[in-house]
Amino acid sequence: MSFLRFAARRVAEMAATLLAASFVVFGAMYLAPGSPAGFLLSGRSASPEAVAAIKAQYHLDDPFFVRYLSWLGDVVQGDFGRSITYRTDVSRLLADRLPITLLLVAMALVVVAVIGLLLGCIGAVRGGATDSTILVGTTFAVGTPSFVAAVLLQGLFAVKLGWFPSSGAGDGFGDMLWHLTLPALALALYLIGLLARVTRSAMLEALDSEHVTVARSRGVPERQVVYRHVLRNSLGTILTTGGLIISTLLVCTILVETAFSIGGIGQLLELATTTKDFPTVQAISLIIVALFMTVNLIVDLLLPLVDPRITLGSRSTSV
Incomplete structure (x- = not known):
């Protein structure tokens, strides 16, 4: 299947799924008491x-x-209609709050990608006590929900030590980065452990493969073996997990924004649900569904590029 044909088919599937999701989103609010x-x-x-x-x-x-x-x-x-709670256009509410949420998700994603990949690579390559320590740390991270991490980080670094603001999103880009540091860490903690474990498992599997053994027997430097043969062959699994991570960030941001009173679309969705603000809930839910599907589409299109063993339309590698 050609790339353009596959992309066109996936976009058509997205449109159909989004249409069905719009019906469910619209009807679900009217079923609530x-x-x-x-x-x-x-x-x-x-x-x-x-x-x-x-x-x-x-x-x-x-x-x-x-x-x-x-x-x-x-x-x-x-x-998207007019907000019942705020008495203003929902589009204006989204324009004011969506950039804050996207910046928070982007910051958390950078933290997850850098720390998660680094820990996974180190654990797989070095092994021994280093690997055991990383496994213990990632187990703790995976077992800590985002809202618990938010409370712990807020209590220690904001309230007790006073190093970071305890609430709000700040004014100006630099101040927003400062205010969103703790929320981004709270949002990223669980996913750091998840990505580190996935990366470690994928790289350990690649390290045991035959082509890695052949490369080492030919005297290829270990650094090149890890980069060219191990990490590159693990990217398919890592990228697929990356799609799941982004989707999880979009959902968990609701809890973190509420804990830190950030004022993004997550906190807006929580308030709109409580007050039966139908237009706002429907708009945010539809946007989240659209973002989910967009992330999945991007992952599907990138997988064959990072791993030639994966064909278009399939996320499994051929054996």
């Missing part, structure tokens, strides 16, 4: 005319499929 009208009234009694006006403003009395098709048509044009 409560209503946006009840939130807008804040428990106050209101005349039937006032309730009818609220329902008319948000089209709550329209048939379900009419509301869905109207919402989908607006979404295609970039209009």
Whole structure:
């Protein structure tokens, strides 16, 4: 299968999946107890005319499929509706908060990639006590959920030592990097352990392969053996795990943002869910689904480039 044909097929599959996801996202909120009208009234009694006006403003009395098709048509044009909680366009809320979340995820991803790959490589190549120490450390990391890491890091480095801010996202790029350091570490801790273990296992398997033995017997320097034959042959597994890591970061950022009061889309989603802010929940959920699928598409397209044994449309190596 040609690259362009495969890419076109995957994009078509993404569009179909996104359409199905949009229906589920839109319908799920209406299955939950409560209503946006009840939130807008804040428990106050209101005349039937006032309730009818609220329902008319948000089209709550329209048939379900009419509301869905109207919402989908607006979404295609970039209009996610108006937030019930904030009384403003959802698109504006996303434009204000999405960059913060993306910066947090990017910082955490860099930390995971650098430390996770380094620990995995060192553990696989050196072995012995070094490998055992790394295994113990990564076991602790994998067993620590993001929200627990957030509380521990916040209590030690922000409250007790005062080295980092305890909340907020900061003003300006430099200040934002400073404020997001602890949240990024909390978000990355579990995934560092995961990537380190995957990298170590993939490299140990490659070290036992026949072509590595042949390269060593020919006198190829150990550094070149590790780089050209071991690490390169492990990239397929590592890249596949990288897609899972990015998806996990997008989900776990909700907990970390809430713990540090960062004000990104994760914290916005948590608040919108509580207040039955239908348009905001639907928009954020759809964006997260779209990001998931985009990450998977990129991984599928990159895998054959980093590992020729993998063919387009397959994530398994041929034996």
